[in-house]
Amino acid sequence: MNRRDFLSTAIKAFFTLLGIITGVIALLFSYPSRIRRPVIEYFPVMDEDEMPRRGVRTVTFRYTIQKKVLTSRAFVVNHKGSVYVLSPVCTHLGCLVNWHRKKNQFLCPCHGGKYDIEGRVVDGPPPKPLTRLPFRISDGKLHIGMKV
């Protein structure tokens, strides 16, 4: 190898290395240093004796995420003796569904998604049943778990 080839190779290697180091640094820099995973926190929404004996009850409640007060809705259901809480967010594109008592179904106003009382898809485009929200009863109140 003569001097010219050696220098040429050395310069190419130097700049390739420089490019790689710069790329790695840029990637490390732009990747978020803190990724906060959402944790579930419980908020009181209604008294225990307000919960339905049978059927669906819509509840509107307030909760706080990072000092911001937000309003949300949920369905508290008592069906065949089992109690559960359904999220009103349609699994299709995220509209809020409504409970239709005569039809005994949750109806989505946007694209006609229909769910039965257990949240299973009956008709329309939704790909998944309605999400069941975690809940617990303590101090005589129903608490619903939200991701914060």
Next chain:
Amino acid sequence: MGKVFDWIDSRFGIKAPHKRFLQRPLPERINYLYCLGGVSFVLFLCLLVSGALLSIYYVPSQDEAFQSVVRITREVRLGWFIRGIHKWSANLLIVFILLHTLRVILHRAYRPPRELNWIVGVCTLVVAFASGFTGYLLPWDQKAYWATEVGTSMAGTIPYVGRYILYLLRGGPDITGSTLVRFYSLHIIWLPLTMGALLWAHFHMVKRQGISGGL
């Protein structure tokens, strides 16, 4: 790598003319003083890259600017390093442009046919100063605020038109959030674009006219 580049270049045709330029024989009297302009250009590239990275985290708003700079320095991985690169490249850029200017003066390289290149070079110096001045406000701390207060007040002392230039620079009679956004826009869009155009002209003329005969 070479094969991929050759495939692109057979359609793009950029290798041959640049090879002719980059591998041309240089006069023997060339010494390291002729590197000062090149050093300035490398510093400019460092500023572009580090600045582009900083813009990922910087928030140009009067409520969040300072906090975002603190976050870059303390929390972002290698944030202190990227910010340091940007700061020191900016300082050194001014130093090296001035040294380059001094070299050109001493070698009387501004004489015909290079007068236009001298003018373009002075413009790059002005744009570099303007970038430094606008960038100084962006951390949005006391030093930044008062430096801009003093600097823009100077424009206000120009007879007759000073007041209007002052309003134009500050976006109002006082330094507020709109001044910050104004300076941010200048700093990251207008001045770098102008600098790019000026440098293209500068290098184009160096290529056409060759390196000056010196003293």
